[in-house]
Amino acid sequence: MRLTCLAPVLCVGWNLIMVAALEPISTGLAVGIAAAVTGFLARYQNVLYYFQECCRPEWISYNKTGLQEDLQKKLFGQHVASQVVFKAVTGFMNNENPKKPLVLSLHGWTGTGKNFVSQLIAKNIYHKGMESGFVHLFTATAHFPHTRDLETYKTQLQQWIKGNVTNCPRSMFIFDEMDKMQPGLIDSIKPYLDFYERLDGVSYRQAIFIFLSNAGGQNIVQVALDFWTAGRQREEIQLKDLETAVSLSVFNNQESGFWHTSLIDKNLVDFFVPFLPLEFKHVVQCGMAEMAAKGLELNATVVDRMARDLNYFPKDERVFSVKGCKVISSRLDFYTD
Structure with a gap:
């Protein structure tokens, strides 16, 4: 858990008062200093928020132009993914009252840009990007390696997400290596991705969940090959040519963390984002x-x-x-x- 933003304010004020109390000066002067400090903090406390990351607009604000330019200039060969990600993130961040968290599932072969896109999203929402204390990255092989501990992982994951969203509603959770995730684990967070206004007093509607997976990559490659074989341009490929095939592929893949998951059959994943093989x-x-x-x-x-x-x-x-x-x-x- 992160400390709240009030911590620096209280600490600065208290330290100044304590210094005043320890110096060989009159009580009246000490009281005057304390009053001045209190007045300063009451009037200029927002300045202190710049010294410690907080769940406030100074640290969390969407840079629409920045994301658009990053996707256009830094992500190569992914016209479908660029368009879908930009529209999905922009629509969600501009919605003051979303009905559910944003859930994106990024699919494609290794090296096509899935991790890079998740970093670009974080960069253009959080001042500290991936280094933000409000961005949480999980990898299947590092954080959930043992099949025997599945039930423990479920409990820990639920507690971690609830605790961090309680601390900051605008939290981001990235799950890498979903194709290596134990089936059933990701279903443990299904309630947090659903259309509930609150669960145990906590709203998850402003949170962002991103899943990264190689699963479905073969289907995406086949579509790209079919277009190339038919002499059609790569840029003609659209989301509708890929999304259904990808979602069915990962849902029916027993080696995928999405195998028969309720996240898919309950339509809680907003977009399955395909990443094409690079030329x-x-x-x-x-x-x-x-x-x-x-x-x-x-x-x-x-x-x-x-x-x-x-x-x-x-x-x-x-x-x-x-x-x-x-x-x-x-x-x-x-x-x-």
Whole structure:
């Protein structure tokens, strides 16, 4: 649990009063100092909120333009995901009285941008981004590794979410590796994602839940291949071409954390967001962006050579990258050494 924002105010005021009391000055002067401090805090206490993260607009506010630009300029080859994420987040954040939390499920092969998008969402809502105390990341293999402890995990997860939403209604919860999550675990938080106004006095309607999974990736790849084989443009692919197939795939996959989950059959997931397999040109874009992020001099020749040495499929046509942009950072270190 995080301390409330009143803590710095009370501590500053009390410390100043104690200093005044310890100094060899008159009682009248000490009282005067205390009164002045109290008046200052009453009038300018909002200034102190800038020194400790709080569940307030100074620390939590939606940057619509920032998210739109980040998705357009930093996320490559994902026109469907970009559009869906931007509209979903914007609509939710602009709604002063949402009927339920925002629930997004991001699907696709590794290296296509799922984790990156969750970071962009956090960056444009929370002043401290992923470092915010109100953004909570869970990974299946790290936080829920043992099948024998399933019931314990369920209880802990419920307590953790309830405690953090009580502390800050505008909390974000990211669940990575949903394809490795134990079936049944995620159903334990189903009540918090539903259309309840309050549960035990707590409203979850302003919270955001994001699930990341490789499950359904094969279905997405097949659609992309079908479009390519038919000679159709990648940009012609729409959400309607993918969403139903993805949701059915993860619901019926016994190895998925979404297997027969009530989150799906009760329609509590607002959007299943598909991430398409990346092509060579997108890998090059990732490489150039990574060089810029590392502060390196941009070198298209080096990036092109690095991108061509990666694996693609189908084997003969080499259309889609096997690992997307997952290994770009480490590969660039090798090619620029």
